Amino acid sequence: MASIARKNLFEDIPRFLVAQAGIMFAVSLVTIQLGILKGFSRSTAIVIDYASADLWVASKEMVSFELTSPIPADYINQATQTPGVDRAEILLLRAGRWRGPDGKLSPTRIFGFNPDGQLFAGWKLRDGELNAIKQPYSAIVANGVQKSLGLDPPDERTGGSIGGLPVTIVGTAEDVQSNASSPFLFASLETANAYGSAEVNSSINCTRNAGGDLNCVNSFKNRPIGEKVGELPTPKPLSVGDPITYILIRAKPGEDLPTLKQRLTQALPETQVLTQTELAALTRNYWEARTGVGFILGLGATVGFIVGMVVVGQILYASVADHLREFGTLKAMGAPNSVIYRIIIEQSLWMAILGYVPSMGICLALGQWTQVTRGIMILIEPSTGIAVLVLTIVMCVGSALFAVQKVTRVDPAIVFKA
Amino acid sequence: MTAIGFNRFFHKTAALDSTPSQALTPVKEAAIVATHINMLYRNGSEEFKALQDVNLRVKAGEVHLLMGPSGSGKTTLLSILAGLLTPTAGQVCLLGEEITKFSRSRLAAFRLQSLGFIFQGFNLFPALTACENVEVAFHLKGIQGPQARHQSIELLTQVGLADRAHHRPQDLSGGQKQRVAIARALAGDPQIIMADEPTAALDSHNGYAVIELLRELAKTGGRTVLIVTHDPRILDIADRVTDLEDGKIVPH
Ligand SMILES: Nc1ncnc2c1ncn2[C@@H]1O[C@H](COP(=O)(O)OP(=O)(O)OP(=O)(O)O)[C@@H](O)[C@H]1O
Ligand SMILES: [Mg+2]
Numbered sequence: 001m002a003s004i005a006r007k008n009l010f011e012d013i014p015r016f017l018v019a020q021a022g023i024m025f026a027v028s029l030v031t032i033q034l035g036i037l038k039g040f041s042r043s044t045a046i047v048i049d050y051a052s053a054d055l056w057v058a059s060k061e062m063v064s065f066e067l068t069s070p071i072p073a074d075y076i077n078q079a080t081q082t083p084g085v086d087r088a089e090i091l092l093l094r095a096g097r098w099r100g101p102d103g104k105l106s107p108t109r110i111f112g113f114n115p116d117g118q119l120f121a122g123w124k125l126r127d128g129e130l131n132a133i134k135q136p137y138s139a140i141v142a143n144g145v146q147k148s149l150g151l152d153p154p155d156e157r158t159g160g161s162i163g164g165l166p167v168t169i170v171g172t173a174e175d176v177q178s179n180a181s182s183p184f185l186f187a188s189l190e191t192a193n194a195y196g197s198a199e200v201n202s203s204i205n206c207t208r209n210a211g212g213d214l215n216c217v218n219s220f221k222n223r224p225i226g227e228k229v230g231e232l233p234t235p236k237p238l239s240v241g242d243p244i245t246y247i248l249i250r251a252k253p254g255e256d257l258p259t260l261k262q263r264l265t266q267a268l269p270e271t272q273v274l275t276q277t278e279l280a281a282l283t284r285n286y287w288e289a290r291t292g293v294g295f296i297l298g299l300g301a302t303v304g305f306i307v308g309m310v311v312v313g314q315i316l317y318a319s320v321a322d323h324l325r326e327f328g329t330l331k332a333m334g335a336p337n338s339v340i341y342r343i344i345i346e347q348s349l350w351m352a353i354l355g356y357v358p359s360m361g362i363c364l365a366l367g368q369w370t371q372v373t374r375g376i377m378i379l380i381e382p383s384t385g386i387a388v389l390v391l392t393i394v395m396c397v398g399s400a401l402f403a404v405q406k407v408t409r410v411d412p413a414i415v416f417k418a
Numbered sequence: 419m420t421a422i423g424f425n426r427f428f429h430k431t432a433a434l435d436s437t438p439s440q441a442l443t444p445v446k447e448a449a450i451v452a453t454h455i456n457m458l459y460r461n462g463s464e465e466f467k468a469l470q471d472v473n474l475r476v477k478a479g480e481v482h483l484l485m486g487p488s489g490s491g492k493t494t495l496l497s498i499l500a501g502l503l504t505p506t507a508g509q510v511c512l513l514g515e516e517i518t519k520f521s522r523s524r525l526a527a528f529r530l531q532s533l534g535f536i537f538q539g540f541n542l543f544p545a546l547t548a549c550e551n552v553e554v555a556f557h558l559k560g561i562q563g564p565q566a567r568h569q570s571i572e573l574l575t576q577v578g579l580a581d582r583a584h585h586r587p588q589d590l591s592g593g594q595k596q597r598v599a600i601a602r603a604l605a606g607d608p609q610i611i612m613a614d615e616p617t618a619a620l621d622s623h624n625g626y627a628v629i630e631l632l633r634e635l636a637k638t639g640g641r642t643v644l645i646v647t648h649d650p651r652i653l654d655i656a657d658r659v660t661d662l663e664d665g666k667i668v669p670h
Binding site: 003004007008010011325326328329330331332333334335336337339411412413415416417 | 493496497500502503523526527528529530531533535537538539541543544545546550554555558614
């Protein structure tokens with residue numbers, strides 16, 4: 001009995017292929033939308049996930065990872081002295097305007113941290129060495145953003161600058177860029193601080209002309225590009241008054257985190273203390289809610305699902321209509337309705353599986369490609385894969401129900417009509 | 419039932435049956451009893467009386483022809499006798515059971531168990547091979563796997579198509595297709611075979627082969643065979659003929 005479903009399906013191969021193309025389109029659309037959502041969400045806090053701190057001390061005003069106010073550098077000492085703290089490290093987040101080798105500006109996010117530290121930089125390096133950022137004015141770039149920084153070819157090392165200070169790329173960090181953020185650069189505390197505070201000099205000269213109108217000239221002065229590092233002032237070490245962004249805390253073994261959290265909040269006024277998981281979740285929620293990306297991509301996935309449903313429904317309906325006489329014959333022969341349902345549902349399951357498998361392959365390949373070329377991850381975790389499989393099956397079997405209706409209404413007496 | 423047994427039975431009951439509507443209660447010897455069948459087709463406000471007070475008795479083991487001009491209601495009557503169409507009025511008893519009282523699912527089960535169909539248009543499954551077409555009937559009857567395959571091949575051998583068992587209908591001639599359909603109708607050995615114009619779509623040579631086959635299966639299997647036909651050659655194998663005209667039985 002089983003073979004009727006399969007053979008009816010494969011009887012007309014061109015039509016079957018067109019059908020499968022439609023299903024693959026729908027499945028891919030759903031997968032890509034879900035994958036982008038997952039990949040985006042993951043990326044917004046991936047840099048936090050790579051850290052191995054127990055607690056993060058942030059400004060009381062912090063809204064999400066990259067949207068926060070500074071706290072005084074001096075807090076690092078107090079944090080270190082707080083009982084229960086095993087280790088405390090500074091993390092600096094600065095914004096910078098990057099001028100690429102091509103002369104074009106691009107925003108960047110600069111992370112400053114101690115390369116000898118243990119809590120922040122858990123990510124893998126694609127090339128280069130972490131210690132290389134100890135050299136003044138050198139930085140590690142997140143992989144995938146080279147193009148937006150005008151680094152072409154992507155392994156171009158020099159030629160970029162921030163606020164007139166040159167930047168030498170000494171390494172590439174794998175899978176760390178947030179899709180919601182400017183390109184990431186990782187540098188030592190001193191270098192990051194220097195980049196972050198390297199203001200462009202600008203002056204406004206105004207004169208009043210004869211008519212009494214104010215005539216202003218805004219002139220910018222950048223440090224000349226290509227100046228040798230040796231001629232630059234060595235970046236200053238952080239001083240007590242400098243603003244920092246986060247303090248990463250490792251608790252002593254066996255320390256109760258909620259208690260330590262309280263202790264730190266009391267010791268460090270105007271701060272909030274979060275566990276690493278809390279900070280990551282907060283940041284992901286922020287981006288999903290704030291950008292509406294969840295809604296938009298969810299909408300895309302829903303549209304994909306509906307398109308798939310319509311495509312499969314249409315094809316099954318047409319197939320059933322084509323084989324109506326055969327279904328009528330089965331009914332006349334005495335086949336119970338369940339047999340007929342089974343044939344149609346089996347047909348829809350074949351379509352689901354044969355649409356799903358290649359689509360997943362395409363999406364995985366596409367995900368690889370976007371990750372390598374654009375740094376945008378289409379994250380297809382096993383759970384996403386299973387979810388899409390379930391959706392595909394629901395989609396196909398659901399639309400089979402349309403087709404089933406047509407058959408149950410078929411009058412077995414049609415079998416005698418020539 | 420053997421051919422001898424069948425013949426004896428036929429002679430014994432023939433005398434009882436001079437008027438078709440004589441006995442209305444299901445008699446064991448009557449495989450098909452239809453009583454006061456009326457069929458009214460309604461198309462919107464238009465009504466058409468396709469059958470008017472039709473009474474019919476078909477004895478077990480006989481080959482019974484239903485003849486008549488086009489539009490006289492033969493197919494309608496056959497559909498009703500097969501339980502595929504519900505009459506506007508009247509009763510149908512098959513093998514002693516009043517099927518007009520059955521629910522749809524019970525009717526389906528009854529057809530599966532006791533009826534085999536042969537259609538003018540063959541109604542084979544085009545995507546399946548000849549053998550698979552016969553197997554479907556076995557599968558429906560709960561016989562699966564190698565057993566179904568084996569019995570299908572056996573039936574195809576009986577209808578002379580052993581060598582074509584693995585061809586699809588598109589690669590068979592009309593006569594061969596009809597023989598596959600006959601093999602399928604025989605699967606599970608139903609007691610009643612109903613055929614609507616089994617030779618109408620065939621040329622005379624193929625038609626003749628099919629008639630021969632029907633004769634054989636009627637005479638050797640002891641089955642009841644009801645054939646709707648225009649084909650006068652089938653008269654040769656008929657035990658009895660009922661004529662239908664304008665939805666009414668023509669008295670002989
Ligand atoms: N579904 C229907 N609705 C309305 N009228 C119908 C329907 N089916 C059949 N009829 C009419 O009932 C009459 C009998 O039809 P039927 O098909 O039983 O004739 P038939 O004797 O089998 O004819 P043929 O020899 O041409 O096959 C015809 O006049 C036909 O037009
Ligand atoms: Mg007819």
